[in-house]
Amino acid sequence: MLESDIRSIFKCVRCGACRSVCPVFEEIGWESSGARGRMLVALGVSQGLDVSSSVFESLNTCTTCGLCRQICPAGADPTGVVENLRHQLVLKGKMTDSQFNLHKKITSSSNSLGEVLDRKxxxxxxxxxxxxxxxxxxxxxxxxxxxxxxxxxxxxxxxxxxxxxxxxxxxxxxxxxxxxxxxxxxxxxxxxxxxxxxxxxxxxxxxxxxxxxxxxxxxxxxxxxxxxxxxxEHLSDLKLKRLELTVTYHDGCHLGRCNGVLEAPREVIKAICNLKEMKTNGENARCCGGGGGVRSGYPALSLLLAKKRLAEVPEGIDYIVTSCPLCLKNLTEGGSDTDVIDLVELVAFAMEQ
Amino acid sequence: MEIIKELQYIVGSKLVTTEPSELYCYSSDASQILGMPEYVVRPENTEQVSRILKLTNKHGIAVTPRGAGTGLAGGAVALSGGVVLDLSGMNRILEVDIDNLQVAVEPGVVHAKLNEALKPHGFFFPPDPGSSDMCTLGGLIANRGSGMRSVKYGTIKNYVLDLEVVMANGTVINTGSRTLKSSAGYDLTALMVGSEGTLGVITKALMKIHPLPKSRIVLLASFEDAEMAGRAVVKVIAGGIVPSACEILDRMTIEVLNAYDLKTPLPDAETILLFEVDGTESGVQEEAEMVKSICRSFVSSIRIAADEKEIDEIWTARRLVGAAISRLDPQMTRVYVGEDIGVPIKEIPNMLKRLSSISEKSGLKIMTYGHIGDGNLHTGMCIDVFDEEQWKRLNQAADEIHRTALMLGGTVSAEHGIGSARGEYMRLERGLALGVIAAVKHALDPKGILNPGKLGI
Missing domain, CATH: 3.40.50 (Rossmann fold)
Structure with missing residues (x-):
């Protein structure tokens, strides 16, 4: 393991603050399924712990949503440690069947779905x-x-x-x-x-x-x-008409929390209709469960995470809007009662005919 | 039958593990104490706990109860192998009884979740640990924990009315009753509170709750040195004011908090005292004025926090400051040792002076913060964990901090517990009483299966 990763692991003081936010830990409940546990598993692996299927389950159930990194009082980066350790293990040829198959599918078809049809x-x-x-x-x-x-x-x-x-x-x-x-x-x-x-x-x-x-x-x-x-940036050129709708917005983790794109989608929504925020939102938004390879590796877990996210949808809204097709897919398949749409669909509704 | 099979029979195969990577995750808490369990079991009810203890008692297998594993003294670390009993899944709030001002909970309920549930009723549970968002009530009870509000509201021992406890041989008892007072024999509730899982496993707790105060004011008082701040605290309390929180922050803590992106930065000062007064609107105004006037001759400046938003922000950051110290320098990590001393309040200025000389002698910066209003000081030290020599100095400084607190008539742990990290000081602090503690332990757990190696016995 890289020295920077070992240092990052030691930044963790094991205070357990991440236990209160990790959505996967909430579902599974074993210490190894939360950010603190994953840091310990990573430390264990660096000290010779056998890379068993349980080690993979600990590392690969992380959606890399980054909420643990966001709230960590000590400034540790469990998400980075998990991603780097996955990489180190793959370099040594250690991976799950699901990882192997995903890799095969993408390298052979150049897309994540294994589709052979024309991409256009x-x-x-x-x-x-x-x-x-x-x-x-x-x-x-x-x-x-x-x-x-x-x-x-x-x-x-x-x-x-x-x-x-x-x-x-x-x-x-x-x-x-x-x-x-x-x-x-x-x-x-x-x-x-x-x-x-x-x-x-x-x-x-x-x-x-x-x-x-x-x-x-x-x-x-x-x-x-x-x-x-x-x-x-082009709102004034779009000639949007105001719609009598109230929507909520789901922040994709890798867009909002991880890269700070929080305001732009909200500005677009507010130019069209009313926005009612979800219980957790912005940089503290809960993950839909789709990312980090969890959707492909642990589909049942992924849908449980989606259901928890859907439980945060406020009352009295017409649509759940998101800006990521993976979130859209996961929230829809998680059984949303309310239609989940992409931001551009909302924009299309509001375009003057 | 093999032990693993029997454990699986009791809780189901999904709630027991011997998987090395999982055991590794349960081999520590937030302290430096390590110990590898042989099994981790996650029981879901009292009956399962009872059956597990019958089994382990029969075979003389150690059992270490654990909540969220946020402890700072190794209390939840299995020093003799055996079973770690992860109770965090027993997390139901069983009853909110507003008419009787009581709540019944399972031990795995997270502290903050209880307050979330009580808020709509206009009530709260006053003990207020920094780890509120993650620690469990079972752990809080077993460590006789408290927090920022204990200066006014007391520690958890003032709130527990009755505990359901599974004894070492699997017998399930209740230690108290629903009444607010009782003279019926030994106070077993008080015995269990703070017993750190060495006498029994808490499976249910009935606790008092308190109406939310109507109003509160937070004052930020800046001082030129820590001793002045210590003197001000003694004067304020002697002046008849019982603040709902009274926290000290030294320069380093202030830097850490300001690095935490506070919207309104804390004043640049050597030492800050945060006084909170709560109660009725007119009452808090009057008390805030009194605090101001008593502090006037000690402070370099004093101001009132602007609004509830600023108050919330200050307290949220303060709760997490212990770990946040690691943010100051990427090479440094906070290590929790010698972090929880308590001294009689009149000795606070003296203790602060001695802490600064320990810091000088050891060459380690010691961040000091804590519940100065009840004499509980938290010291935070950061080291490069790859440097053996710094570890040595750190442990020496921690030892000196503990011994100094004892010399001043204090305690080595005001709220975090003894675990095994502070076991060696129990003889010094408790003297001959440690023999009585050991005798109680032996009477209730003759085979010594419950959390062995803790409390210095």
Missing amino acids: MWLGERINEVGKTADYVYFVGCLGAYRYPEIAALTFDLLKQFDVTLLPYEVCCGSPLIRTGFDADDLIAHNIEQIRIVGAHTVITGCAGCYNTLKNDYPKMFDVMHVSEFLS
Whole structure:
């Protein structure tokens, strides 16, 4: 293990503050399923503790939501330690079947879903409206391209009026690989080359995972914006009409808490309708359970986490709005009584005909 | 039958483990004490606890009860292997009885959750540990804990009316009753409070609750040195004012708190006293004026916190300051040793002076903060945990802090407990009474299975 990780583990004074916020610990209840326990497991591994299936369960059930890091009074970074240890173990060839399969799927199909179809099918007739070069490029993401084509289309329709284009051959940003301990160098190199071809100085994404990865795991060669940030800067151009709706907003962890994109989506929502916050929100928002490889590795746990998040939805709202397709998917499948929609869908409702 | 099979039979296979990585997670609390259990069991009810103790007593297997493992003295660490009994899953609030001003809880209820549940009724549970968000009530009771409000509201011992306790042989008893007072024989409730799991396992607690005060005011008083602050506290209390909190923060603590992003930074001072007075609106105004006027001849400045928001912010940051000290320097980690002394309040200025000379002698900065109104001072020391020599100086300083407190007629632990971290001082502090403590322990747990190696016995 890296010395910086060992130092980070020793920052933890084992006060247990993270027990009160870790959503996974709340479900599982064993010490190893919370941030403090994971720090201890990491310490144990550094001291020769056998890397058993329980060690993987401790490390891999972390959604990397970062709430423990956010509230840690001692300034420790359990999320970083978990991600780094996953990486160290993968480097030694130690991983779960689920991790192995995810890696195989992504490296063979260049998307996180193992889809073999054309990534741009969602474009349909719009294929002719895609510019070859532009300053701004919309990074669609795997979920946008394959699971939420209508949201991808709405987003592109909104952005293209501002001369935003697409990458000629986009592949997965690498987020699922990096969060589960793998390198994503090939995917990153491919996407960088695509961005270079388009000549864009800014990449716009509608996904929290893509945003986090493009911003923090790619070389600092371009700016990264979330769709909400781009839209909030162009509110006056959008000619939005006011809707008699009240919505709540779910912050994707990797967008809000981890990267500070908190105000932009709220500005867009407030320009359209009323916003009623969830019980925890902003940088303290509870995780939907979708991230960090938990959705693919521990689907039942992931849905339990989604249900807990849904229990924080306030009364009397028309929609749950989010800015991340993975959150949208997880909250929907978690059994939301209220429709969960993407921010661009709300914007589309409010666009003057 | 194998022990593991029997444990699985009692609680179900999902609630017992011998998995090395899980045992590793249960091998420590927030202290420096380590001990590897052989089994961790998470019982869900009293009957299961009783059956587990019958089993372990029969086989002479050690049992270490544990709440959230937030203790600072190794109380929940298994020193003799055996079973760690993780009670944090027994976390139901069983009854909120407003008419009788009582609440019944299971031991795993987290302190803050109880106050959340009481707030809508206009009530609260006054003992107020810094670890409120994570510590369990069972642990708080077993360590006779308290917190910032004990100067006015007392410690947890003033609130427990009755405990359901599983004794070493599995017998389930109740120690008290629903009445506010009782003369019916030995006060077994008081015996169990602070017994650190050495006499029985608490499975239920009936406790008094208190109406929320209508109003409160917090005063921030700055002093040129800690001794002046100590003198001011003695004067305020002697002046007939019982603050609901009276906290001291030294320069280093102030720096840590200000690094915690307080919206309104604390004043730049050597020492700050935070006085809180609560009660009726007119009462708190009058008391705040009195505190101001008594402090006038000691302070360099004094002001009243602007509003409830600032008060909440100050107290939230204060609760977490113990761990937050590690933020000052990325190479340094807070180590909890010698952190919980208590002295008679008139000795506070003296103790503060001696702490500063211990700091000078050891070459270690000692952050001092705590519940000065009841004589309880927390000392915080930070070291580079990779430096053996700093560990040596740290432990020497802690030893000196403990011995100094005892010399001044104080205690080595005012609210965190003895565990095994402070066991060696029990003879010094309790003298011949330690023999009586050992005799009680032997009478109730003849095989010595309950949390062995704690309390210096």
